[in-house]
Amino acid sequence: MNIPRSITPLQYGMIFILFTYSAPQLAEDRFVLRGFGTLGIARSTTKDAEFVRDLSQPGGIHDQWSHKIDSLLGLQANWQITPELESVAQIVSRYHSDASFQPELMWGFLKFDPDAATRFRLGRLGSEFYMLADSRLVGYSYSTVRPSNDFFGGLPFSYVDGADALLTLPTSDGVLRTKVMAGWARENIPSGDLQFKLNHSLLSGGYFDYQTTLWQWRLSYFQLRLHDESPALPLLNALESTPFPQAHSVATDLSTIDKTVKYFSLGLVYDDGPLQSQLLLSKTCFDTSFFENNRAGSFLVSYQLGAFRPFFGFSWIKSTPKYIDTGLPPMPPLSDLDNAIHMVMRDSHADQHTFTLGGRWDFLDNMALKFQWDGIRGKPNSIWPYRWEIPSWSGHTNIFSLALDFVF
Amino acid sequence: MKSILIFMMLFSLIWGSPGYTGEKLVVVVNAASGVEQLTREQVINIFLGRYRQLPSGVMAQPIDQPYNQHNKALFYKLLVGKELSEINSYWARLVFSGKTKPPQQVTDVSELHELLKNVPGAITYLDIEQVDPQVKVVLNLH
Numbered sequence: 001m002n003i004p005r006s007i008t009p010l011q012y013g014m015i016f017i018l019f020t021y022s023a024p025q026l027a028e029d030r031f032v033l034r035g036f037g038t039l040g041i042a043r044s045t046t047k048d049a050e051f052v053r054d055l056s057q058p059g060g061i062h063d064q065w066s067h068k069i070d071s072l073l074g075l076q077a078n079w080q081i082t083p084e085l086e087s088v089a090q091i092v093s094r095y096h097s098d099a100s101f102q103p104e105l106m107w108g109f110l111k112f113d114p115d116a117a118t119r120f121r122l123g124r125l126g127s128e129f130y131m132l133a134d135s136r137l138v139g140y141s142y143s144t145v146r147p148s149n150d151f152f153g154g155l156p157f158s159y160v161d162g163a164d165a166l167l168t169l170p171t172s173d174g175v176l177r178t179k180v181m182a183g184w185a186r187e188n189i190p191s192g193d194l195q196f197k198l199n200h201s202l203l204s205g206g207y208f209d210y211q212t213t214l215w216q217w218r219l220s221y222f223q224l225r226l227h228d229e230s231p232a233l234p235l236l237n238a239l240e241s242t243p244f245p246q247a248h249s250v251a252t253d254l255s256t257i258d259k260t261v262k263y264f265s266l267g268l269v270y271d272d273g274p275l276q277s278q279l280l281l282s283k284t285c286f287d288t289s290f291f292e293n294n295r296a297g298s299f300l301v302s303y304q305l306g307a308f309r310p311f312f313g314f315s316w317i318k319s320t321p322k323y324i325d326t327g328l329p330p331m332p333p334l335s336d337l338d339n340a341i342h343m344v345m346r347d348s349h350a351d352q353h354t355f356t357l358g359g360r361w362d363f364l365d366n367m368a369l370k371f372q373w374d375g376i377r378g379k380p381n382s383i384w385p386y387r388w389e390i391p392s393w394s395g396h397t398n399i400f401s402l403a404l405d406f407v408f
Numbered sequence: 409m410k411s412i413l414i415f416m417m418l419f420s421l422i423w424g425s426p427g428y429t430g431e432k433l434v435v436v437v438n439a440a441s442g443v444e445q446l447t448r449e450q451v452i453n454i455f456l457g458r459y460r461q462l463p464s465g466v467m468a469q470p471i472d473q474p475y476n477q478h479n480k481a482l483f484y485k486l487l488v489g490k491e492l493s494e495i496n497s498y499w500a501r502l503v504f505s506g507k508t509k510p511p512q513q514v515t516d517v518s519e520l521h522e523l524l525k526n527v528p529g530a531i532t533y534l535d536i537e538q539v540d541p542q543v544k545v546v547l548n549l550h
Contacts, residue, residue: 036504076504088506107506116461116468126505141501168459173449175458211458213449213488273489304491362493407500 030080038139040070040403049389051376051399053146054136056156058099058190059387061399068095070146070403072137074106086111092137097156097188097195106135106159119166125183127157127203131218131267131280139405143276143302143311143360145372146401150315150354151280151298153385155263156189157224160203174212181206185224190387191347194231196256201227205263216269224261230254230290232344238337239326246327250289250341253324259288274304291348294319294384300356307363313356319349319384350385352378352395367406374399432550433483433533436543441466441528446546452488454531456498457508462529470511471523471532483533486549 043065044051052060053069060069072094079087090107109123126135136147137158162183169176182204188195205222229236232254239251265282280298295318302311326341328334358372378395386393435451437443442464446454453459460468473480481492490498499510514520524530525542539545 034503036500074504076506078506086506090504090506109506111506116459121506128505135505138500138504141497141504170450170453170459170461175453213452274491304494306491307493309494362491362497365493365496368493368497407496407504 032078033075034078034408035073035075036138036140036405036407037073038070038403038405039067040139040145040401041065041067042070042145042399042401044397044399046393046397048393049383049386049397051149051397052153052385052387053149054153054156055189055385056097056158056187057095057387058097070139070401071095074137076107084113086113094137097190099190106137117168119168120163121165122163124159124161124186125164125181127155127160127185127222128179128181128207131216131220131265131269131278138407139370139403140366140368140407143309143370144300144313144356144358145370145403148280148298148300148313148315148354148356149374149385150317150350150352151282151296154284154294154296154317154350157185157187157198157203159187160185162203171210174210174215177207177209177211179206179209191231196230197228198224198226199228201225214270214272216267216271218265218267220263220265220267222263224263226256226259226261226288228257230256232290235337235340235344239341242328242334242337244327246325250324250326253289254341254345256288256290259286259290261286261291275301276303277301289322289324289345292319292321292345292350292384294348294350302360307361309360309362311356311358311360314353315356316353317350317385319351321346321349346381346383348384350378350382352376352382352385358401366408367404370401370403370405372399372401372403374401430550431482431486432536432548433479433486434536434539434545435531435533435547435549436524436539437462437531437546438524438528439542439544441530441544443544443546448487448547448549451531451547455484455487455511457502457510460508462531466529468531469523469527469529471520471530472511472513473517473520473532474513475516479533479535483549 042061044061044063047062050060050062057069072092074090074092076090081087087110088107091103092106093101093103095101105124107124109121109125112120136152160183162181164179164181166177166179185198185201185203188197202225203222207218207220209218236251236254239247262285267280269278278300282296285293298315300311300313302309326338328338355375356372358370361369363369376397380393380395382395383389441462443462454468455470462468484490484492484495502508520532
């Protein structure tokens with residue numbers, strides 16, 4: 001593994017102070033520089049598997065406190081070119097697929113608002129899986145330390161290069177929105193020491209969203225057309241090199257090239273003054289046998305008490321195993337190949353649920369302090385949401401988190 | 409005694425929420441906007457950036473008054489029942505996803521009246537006694 005090139009807490013502090021004091025001077029009517037960040041530490045109660053924020057992270061936390069998975073810093077520049085045309089660029093430094101905090105361009109788009117009802121964007125855009133925002137990285141904008149790992153952990157896409165269009169129609173008691181988008185993914189998913197390249201994979205989809213004063217519901221569909229082969233290519237080549245036609249067929253089933261991942265989700269939010277609750281349900285189907293299909297859900301309720309917001313959540317993910325028969329005879333080295341194929345397939349198995357309890361304290365206008373406990377209760381074979389698990393992994397762990405979220 | 413005072417200060421800092429019992433505000437627009445009244449839902453759509461067009465077809469330009477934190481906090485409490493910290497959090501969500509802009513933040517009352525007078529889609533909130541002929545009351549909040 002690469003050695004993480006992490007930003008030290010001192011460097012965070014310097015950058016934070018620099019932009020806190022320089023932003024007002026840089027801000028003009030048509031050009032605004034803003035930022036956001038999280039200083040977070042978290043630890044697990046096990047060292048048998050590393051807990052990650054999502055699968056874009058090649059490694060996570062175990063039984064030592066670490067700032068790695070949640071700490072990040074983002075800067076965003078908005079330039080209002082004309083009343084209808086705006087450009088936005090956002091750079092974020094976070095722990096990501098290449099095991100570094102190397103800053104990456106998260107947004108970089110032109111936005112055209114010809115009227116109140118329509119909006120078009122072109123460039124690098126957020127992949128809007130999180131119902132409440134394009135970005136899941138702005139911790140200040142939500143109650144918990146991080147979006148539910150069960151629900152969002154398997155969605156390691158933050159952005160695509162493409163375009164989207166949004167149509168908003170007012171109704172008698174709310175607004176109806178329809179969004180369509182398409183673009184090419186540019187990120188990688190780490191897999192052990194290797195990388196599953198999503199580069200050139202086409203992500204497309206959209207949603208219907210209806211929001212009234214108290215309720216919001218959203219029905220989404222996205223699909224990802226995978227462009228490249230998975231890191232299991234050597235195993236697939238080995239299957240192809242055997243003289244058994246059934247093994248060739250399995251290699252085709254396991255291939256990821258030109259296979260589609262379909263993602264359906266339904267979200268419901270009830271937001272009544274201090275009370276906010278949300279229920280999210282999803283189903284992910286893979287055309288390739290390389291990954292198991294899964295269903296996930298997340299429920300979160302929180303209540304504002306002055307500057308304090310306690311929250312409680314429950315989430316889950318469960319995948320369905322896919323069975324294949326390679327047809328290889330039970331003798332080495334072919335039986336070893338058969339075992340390796342089944343082991344790779346089991347990597348995407350998940351069967352767990354999580355209880356979440358915590359609080360958020362808005363002690364300043366632009367800062368919030370959060371603490372959180374996640375009790376993860378799963379089967380020992382639930383390994384999809386983790387990194388570097390070992391055979392003694394029980395499927396159970398507790399995650400303790402502290403975070404300081406800020407915007408400037 | 410000192411420790412009790414410190415505890416009370418901390419408690420009020422964490423849990424404290426200003427009381428607004430009986431307080432009222434009115435939502436006002438530029439008198440030339442062509443709008444006679446707005447529903448609470450329409451004002452929510454405008455101030456929370458969901459849909460910013462007045463029924464007359466004029467683009468709405470919501471204005472916040474950070475120089476008057478009491479009225480700003482009261483307005484969002486009366487409109488959507490939320491604290492300013494929740495509103496700040498809401499805007500962080502939208503601003504950092506490049507979706508829309510928060511209401512214009514004016515620095516003083518003269519800038520507020522200048523905008524209300526000159527921008528057809530200007531919309532803000534006032535105490536009832538601050539209303540003058542240059543603006544039109546479109547919603548009462550209490």
